[in-house]
Every structure is written in C-alpha cells, then in structure tokens.
Amino acid sequence: MQEVLSRATTLEEVQTFVEDLRDVYDLEHLVYHSVNSTGGQYAALTYDQEWVQRYLEQGYARIDPVVQGCYRKFQPTDWKALDWSAKGARSFLGEAVESGLGNQGFSVPIRGPSGQFAVVSVNHKCTDDTWANFTGERAADLLLISHYLNEKALQIEGNPERGPTRALSPREKDTLCLLASGANRANIAETLKISESTLRVYIESARFKLGATNTTHAVAMALTHGLIVV
Structure with missing residues (x-):
C-alpha cells in the first residue's frame, strides 16, 4: 500500500487510496482529516456525504469526543x-451510528509542521474482542499509514516534506529499518549487539x-524519503 500512496500526485488519488484501504482492512470507514495553522482543512474519507454535511452544519467537531480527545x-x-x-456526546454518537458508523473506532493524532494537526480514524461494527484483536494486530500498520497519508497530503497541497536536517548514520538507519519491520526494542538491541539505552540514543538522534x-x-519519514528500505 505504501508504494500505491507514493505514486499519488493529486488529492483525488489520496481519496481513492483511503477508499481502497478501507476495503483492504474490511472496515466500515476510514478517515483522514487535516487542519493547518490558518484553519484550512482537507479530508479524505468514506463517510456518507449526508452525514458529513450534517456534521459540518451542526458544528459537531465542538462536541465530538474523538476530535476533542x-x-x-x-x-x-x-x-x-x-x-x-x-x-451531547451520547446524542451525537447515537446519530453517528444511525448514519452508518460502527460501534468501534481507533484514531491516530498527528502533529505536522507549522502547527498542522491531523487525525486518521478507522471504524468498524464488531464485538469488543474482535476489535481488540484487530487493533492489536494492526496498530503498528495504522500508525505508519497515518503518517504516510499526512506526509503525502502535505506534499500534494504544496507543503514540502520535511527532510532530515543531517544525514542519518548507518546505525540510525539500521535501527529505523528494524523498527519498520516490526521488531521490538529488546530484539533490536540484541540484533545490533548494543544496550537498550544506546538504542534509545540512536532513536532519539534519528x-x-x-x-x-x-x-x-x-x-514513516525515513521510508518516505527513501532513507531505509523494508
């Protein structure tokens, strides 16, 4: 999916990516919503347009626990x-469910450059146990995808992606590459034959x-800029 998103050059293609990703994960909905420092907004989402219009007309962002939280x-x-x-929040939730949202949700908040704020949310209709299994298995993927989406949207909207201020060292690249492949910190330290405290230094430096x-x-940034390959 990362390669598909990397080829996107328009916001319409980002919208298509969001729709396809929703289907890949078999979700009810997937949403990317961004607000820049001047209040400009962009959203790529799969919600019914009637619900989107209702949400905007009623100013539900003021009471939506997902946005506020x-x-x-x-x-x-x-x-x-x-x-x-x-x-108000309970009433809002009831109306959202009637409009097709599921009873489960998971959101990733993102802080971008110059005060930009974004949220990626996924939504499903399932039991608590099924949802716990899904988020347990997919949380790392969702985190990376969320940052890919944000970087791509910023790039397309004319905000240059932030590259590294200095080149990464070979150890820093190794560390990020292993993190990207899903290894935990203890395993990474063992693989690189360093202590976990030294590993933390590499991560913070990167x-x-x-x-x-x-x-x-x-x-996500290292992958986006081609600094590491997984």
Missing part, C-alpha cells in the same frame, strides 16, 4: 477510552535529524 493526545486512542459521558514528532513518525 485526539487534540489533547499524542498517542493512538481507542474510542472506548474517550469520554462519552456528556449528554528523530531529531528527521524533525519527527515521535518514533513512528521517524520511521
């Missing part, structure tokens, strides 16, 4: 961990050079 968070969040206790907001973002 992700704006305060840096880590991926399961929707059930958000606060749905307010009457993040700084890439201008990445977190480790997953660093891996």
Whole structure:
C-alpha cells in the first residue's frame, strides 16, 4: 500500500487510496482529516456525504469526543477510552451510528509542521474482542499509514516534506529499518549487539535529524524519503 500512496500526485488519488484501504482492512470507514495553522482543512474519507454535511452544519467537531480527545493526545486512542459521558456526546454518537458508523473506532493524532494537526480514524461494527484483536494486530500498520497519508497530503497541497536536517548514520538507519519491520526494542538491541539505552540514543538522534514528532513518525519519514528500505 505504501508504494500505491507514493505514486499519488493529486488529492483525488489520496481519496481513492483511503477508499481502497478501507476495503483492504474490511472496515466500515476510514478517515483522514487535516487542519493547518490558518484553519484550512482537507479530508479524505468514506463517510456518507449526508452525514458529513450534517456534521459540518451542526458544528459537531465542538462536541465530538474523538476530535476533542485526539487534540489533547499524542498517542493512538481507542474510542472506548474517550469520554462519552456528556449528554451531547451520547446524542451525537447515537446519530453517528444511525448514519452508518460502527460501534468501534481507533484514531491516530498527528502533529505536522507549522502547527498542522491531523487525525486518521478507522471504524468498524464488531464485538469488543474482535476489535481488540484487530487493533492489536494492526496498530503498528495504522500508525505508519497515518503518517504516510499526512506526509503525502502535505506534499500534494504544496507543503514540502520535511527532510532530515543531517544525514542519518548507518546505525540510525539500521535501527529505523528494524523498527519498520516490526521488531521490538529488546530484539533490536540484541540484533545490533548494543544496550537498550544506546538504542534509545540512536532513536532519539534519528528523530531529531528527521524533525519527527515521535518514533513512528521517524520511521514513516525515513521510508518516505527513501532513507531505509523494508
């Protein structure tokens, strides 16, 4: 899927990618929504357009626990961990479900350059156990895809992708490559024959050079810029 997205040159192609990815993962919906520092917005999503129009007309972003929760968070969040206790939030959820949204959701908040903020959300109709298995197996993929989507949308909209401020060292590349392939930190340290504390130094150094907001973002940027190959 990364290769498909890398070939996209228009926002329409990003929309098509989102629709195809929804089908690949057999989800109800997949959404990418970005807001830049001046309030400009872009969204690639699979929601019914009537629901999108209703959402915008009612200004539901003000009460949507997913939007409000992700704006305060840096880590991926399961929707059930958000606060749905307010009457307005419960009413909003009921209306969303009636409009075709599933009972399960998972969102990845992203902080981009110059104050840009984005969210990637996936949504499904299934049991808690089925959803827990899905997110447990796919969380790492969703994190990387979310950052790929954001980097590509920024590139197409005319915001240059942020390249590394300095070249990555061979050890930093090895570290990011192993992270991208799904290895955990203990296994990476063992493979590279270094301590986990030394590994943390390589990761933080790579993040700084890439201008990445977190480790997953660093891996995504390294892949996007062709600095590592998995």
